[in-house]
Amino acid sequence: xxxxxxxxxxxxxxxAPHNLMFALIGAFLGTLIGALPGLGPANGVAILIPLAFxxxxxPETALIMLTSxxxxxxxxxxxxxxxxxxxxxxxxxxxxxxxxxxAQKGKAAEALAISAIASFMGSLIATIGLILLAPLLAKFAxxxxxxxxxxxxxxxxxxxxxxxxxxxxxxxLAAAIGLMIATVGIDSTGTQRYTFGVLELYEGVDxxxxxxxxxxxxxxxxxxxxxxxxGKGPMKVNKLSLSWKEIGSIFPxxxxxxxLGFISGVLPGxxxxxxxxxxxxxxxxxxxxxxxxxxxxxxxxAAPEAGNNGASSGALVPMLTLGVPGSGTTAVLLALLxxxxxxxxxxxxTQNADIVWGVIAALLVGxxxxxxxxxxxxxxxxxxxxxxPKYLLPIVTMVAFxxxxxxxxxxxxxxxxxxxxxxxYILRKLEIPLVPIILGLLLGPEMEKNLGHALTISNGxxxxxxxxxxxxxxxxxxxxxxxxxVVVGPVLRRRMRxxxxxxx
Amino acid sequence: xxxxxxxxxxxxxxxxVAYGWGATQFPEPFGGGEAIGPETFPFLLAVVLALSSxxxxxxxxxxxxxxxxxxxxxxxxxxxxxxAYVLLLQPLGFIITTTLAVGTLCxxxxxxxxxxxxxxxxxGIVVYFLFTIGLDLSLPLGVxxxxxxx
Numbered sequence: 001x002x003x004x005x006x007x008x009x010x011x012x013x014x015x016a017p018h019n020l021m022f023a024l025i026g027a028f029l030g031t032l033i034g035a036l037p038g039l040g041p042a043n044g045v046a047i048l049i050p051l052a053f054x055x056x057x058x059p060e061t062a063l064i065m066l067t068s069x070x071x072x073x074x075x076x077x078x079x080x081x082x083x084x085x086x087x088x089x090x091x092x093x094x095x096x097x098x099x100x101x102x103a104q105k106g107k108a109a110e111a112l113a114i115s116a117i118a119s120f121m122g123s124l125i126a127t128i129g130l131i132l133l134a135p136l137l138a139k140f141a142x143x144x145x146x147x148x149x150x151x152x153x154x155x156x157x158x159x160x161x162x163x164x165x166x167x168x169x170x171x172x173l174a175a176a177i178g179l180m181i182a183t184v185g186i187d188s189t190g191t192q193r194y195t196f197g198v199l200e201l202y203e204g205v206d207x208x209x210x211x212x213x214x215x216x217x218x219x220x221x222x223x224x225x226x227x228x229x230x231g232k233g234p235m236k237v238n239k240l241s242l243s244w245k246e247i248g249s250i251f252p253x254x255x256x257x258x259x260l261g262f263i264s265g266v267l268p269g270x271x272x273x274x275x276x277x278x279x280x281x282x283x284x285x286x287x288x289x290x291x292x293x294x295x296x297x298x299x300x301x302a303a304p305e306a307g308n309n310g311a312s313s314g315a316l317v318p319m320l321t322l323g324v325p326g327s328g329t330t331a332v333l334l335a336l337l338x339x340x341x342x343x344x345x346x347x348x349x350t351q352n353a354d355i356v357w358g359v360i361a362a363l364l365v366g367x368x369x370x371x372x373x374x375x376x377x378x379x380x381x382x383x384x385x386x387x388x389p390k391y392l393l394p395i396v397t398m399v400a401f402x403x404x405x406x407x408x409x410x411x412x413x414x415x416x417x418x419x420x421x422x423x424x425y426i427l428r429k430l431e432i433p434l435v436p437i438i439l440g441l442l443l444g445p446e447m448e449k450n451l452g453h454a455l456t457i458s459n460g461x462x463x464x465x466x467x468x469x470x471x472x473x474x475x476x477x478x479x480x481x482x483x484x485x486v487v488v489g490p491v492l493r494r495r496m497r498x499x500x501x502x503x504x
Numbered sequence: 505x506x507x508x509x510x511x512x513x514x515x516x517x518x519x520x521v522a523y524g525w526g527a528t529q530f531p532e533p534f535g536g537g538e539a540i541g542p543e544t545f546p547f548l549l550a551v552v553l554a555l556s557s558x559x560x561x562x563x564x565x566x567x568x569x570x571x572x573x574x575x576x577x578x579x580x581x582x583x584x585x586x587x588a589y590v591l592l593l594q595p596l597g598f599i600i601t602t603t604l605a606v607g608t609l610c611x612x613x614x615x616x617x618x619x620x621x622x623x624x625x626x627x628g629i630v631v632y633f634l635f636t637i638g639l640d641l642s643l644p645l646g647v648x649x650x651x652x653x654x
Contacts, residue, residue, distance in 0.1 A: 054635070054641055167565060169556050169559045169560065170556075170560075170565075172552065172556045173516065173553065173556040173557065173560070176549050176552045176553040176556065177516075177553070179545075179549050180523060180546070180549050180553065183545065183546050183549070187542045189541075189542055191530050191531065191542040192530075193526075193527075193530060193542060193546065194523075194526060217586070220582065220609075221579055221582060221583075223613065224575070224578050224579055224582050224612065224613060225571050225575050225578075225579060227575075227613075227614065388615075389613070390610055390613035390614050390615045391610055391615060391620075391623050393609075393613070394605070394606045394609035394610050394613070394624075394627075395606055395623070395627045395631075397586075397609070398589075398602055398605060398606055398627065398631070399631060401586075401589065401590075402598070402631060402635065402643065405593070405643075406635065406641045406642075406643065411590050411591075411593070411594070414590040414593075415587070415590055418583065418586045418587055418590070421583075421586070422583060425579075429508075429568055429570065430508055430509065430512050430568075431565065431568065432512075447545075448545040451540065451544070451545060451548075452540040452544075452545075455540045455544075456540065460540070
C-alpha cells in the first residue's frame with residue numbers, strides 16, 4: 001500500500017495547476033509535432049528540451065511537460081495515418097490498415113476518436129502495470145553490482161536495434177561512436193582525453209546539443225532533399241457521431257492490446273512497433289470472421305493504438321528503474337533527467353520519489369488531457385497540419401537554435417550542433433541508427449565508471465564481468481538480442497509489409 | 505552502391521586506430537597503478553569500432569542513393585544558411601538574422617520569396633518577444649538596438 005500513497009502524492013504533483021498547464025501545452029505541441037511526417041516522438045521531445053530549460057522549469061514540471069509531449073506525439077502520428085494513409089512513424093503503420101479505410105468511408109472523426117480512446121486505455125493499462133512492476137524491479141536492481149550494470153548496459157545496446165532492426169553490426173558501430181564521443185573531456189582521474197586543447201571540449205560534449213543536432217537539423221536536411229516542403233494533400237474530417245455502444249464494443253480489444261503492448265514495451269528489444277503489430281494480429285485471430293479487418297473495422301484501429309501506447313508506457317519501466325532506456329524517445333527523456341542532475345535507476349525511487357511518481361501520474365493525466373483535447377479539437381489540429389512544412393520546419397529549427405543559444409550563450413555550441421546535424425544526415429543516409437549514438441553519449445560515463453569499479457574490486461581481473469549468474473544471464477540475453485534480429489527480423493518485417501500491402 | 509558502407513567502414517577503421525593510438529598518449533594519471541586507467545575504456549571502444557567497421561568493409565549493405573548535384577547544392581545552401589545564422593546572430597541581432605535565415609530556408613524549400621521572408625519576419629518578431637518578455641531571456645538585438653533609444 002506504500003505504492004498507493006506515493007501514487008496519490010504523485011497525482012498531487014501532476015495536478016498542481018502550473019504542472020497541469022504545462023502538461024496541456026506539452027500535449028498540444030506533441031500532437032502537432034507527432035503529426036508532421038518524419039518528426040517522430042523522439043525528435044519532438046528533443047526539439048522541446050531546450051525549451052524546457054529556457055523556461056527554467058523545475059525538474060518535475062519539465063518532465064511532466066515532456067512526457068505529455070511524448071504521449072501527444074504518439075497520438076499525433078495517427079492523424080496522418082488515418083486521414084492520408086501516411087504513417088507518422090513506424091508504430092503507426094498498423095493504424096493505417098483499418099484507420100484509412102474508415103476515413104474513406106467518411107468516418108475519419110470516429111477513427112480519430114477511437115484511436116484517442118484506445119490510446120488512453122492502452123496507457124492506462126500500461127501505467128497500472130508500471131505502477132505494479134517498477135517498484136519490484138527497482139528493488140531487484142538494488143542487488144546489481146558494477147559488473148552486472150556493465151553487462152546491463154551492453155544488453156541495452158545489443159537490443160536497441162530491436163527485433164525488427166536491420167543490421168546489428170551498424171547498431172554496435174553506432175553505439176561505439178556514441179561512447180567514444182562520451183569519452184571526450186576531462187575524466188574522473190583528471191586526465192584530458194581527446195580535447196586537443198580546445199577549452200570548450202574540457203567539459204565534454206553536451207548531449208542536448210548532440211541530440212538536437214542529430215535529430216532536428218538532419219530532419220530539415222532530409223526534408224529539403226525529398227522536396228516534401230509542399231505538405232500533404234487536403235484533409236477533411238466529418239462531424240463526430242460515436243455512441244457509447246460503439247465505445248463499449250472496442251473495450252475488450254483495448255484491454256488485450258494494452259496488456260500485450262505493455263509486455264513488449266518492457267521487454268528489451270521489442271518496442272512499440274512490435275507491440276502494435278502483435279496486438280493487431282492477435283485481435284484478428286481472436287475475432288476471426290466476426291471482424292472486418294482491413295475494411296475499416298473500429299477494432300482494427302483500437303488494437304494497434306492500445307498496443308503501441310501500452311508499449312510506450314511500458315518502455316518507461318526499464319528507463320526509470322534501471323536507468324537503461326529501451327527506445328529512442330525514452331533515451332531522450334533519460335537525457336533530460338541526467339541533465340537535471342537526477343540519476344535514474346533504483347535509487348531514484350527512494351531519493352526522488354516525488355519526481356518518479358509525479359511523472360507516472362502525469363502520464364495518466366497527459367493521456368486524459370489528450371482525450372479531452374482531441375475529441376473536440378481535432379478539426380483545429382487538422383487545420384494547423386495543413387500548414388506546409390516549408391514554413392513550419394525552418395521556424396522549428398530556429399526555435400531549437402535559440403533554445404540552445406539562450407542556455408549556453410555560446411556560438412561554439414551552435415556550430416557544433418550544425419556539425420552534428422550534417423553528421424546525422426550522412427549517418428542516416430548510410431542507415432546507421434542514431435539512437436545508439438545518443439545512448440552511448442548518455443551511458444558512456446556510467447558504463448566506464450562501472451567497468452572501473454568492477455575491475456578495481458577484482459584487482460584487474462576481467463573475468464569478474466561474467467562471474468555471477470545474473471551477469472552471465474545478461475550477457476546471454478545480449479547475445480540473443482544481437483543474433484535474433486538476423487534470424488527472425490526478415491520474417492517479421494516481411495509479415496508487417498505483407499499486412500500493409502493487403503490493404504493497398 | 506555497396507561502396508557507401510565500404511568507404512564509411514574504412515573511415516571508421518582509421519578513426520578507431522587513431523582513437524586507440526590517442527589513448528596510448530594519455531599522461532600517466534597522478535598516483536597511477538590503478539586497475540583501470542583513463543585509457544582502458546577507450547581501448548575497448550577502439551577494438552569494438554575496428555571490428556564492426558571491418559565487418560562493414562567485408563559485408564557492406566546495399567546503400568541508398570546520394571542526392572543528385574542540384575539537391576546536393578540545396579543541402580549545402582541550407583548548411584551555409586545555418587552557419588551564417590550563428591555568425592551573424594550577435595552583430596545583426598536576432599530579428600534580422602531570423603528573418604533572413606527562416607526566409608531563405610522557406611524560399612529554398614519551395615515557398616514564394618516574398619511570403620517566405622514575411623514568414624521569417626513574423627517568426628522572428630514573435631519568437632523575440634516570446635523569449636524576451638514572456639520568458640525573460642535576453643536575445644541579441646544587434647543593429648536594431650538603436651530603436652531602443654538608449
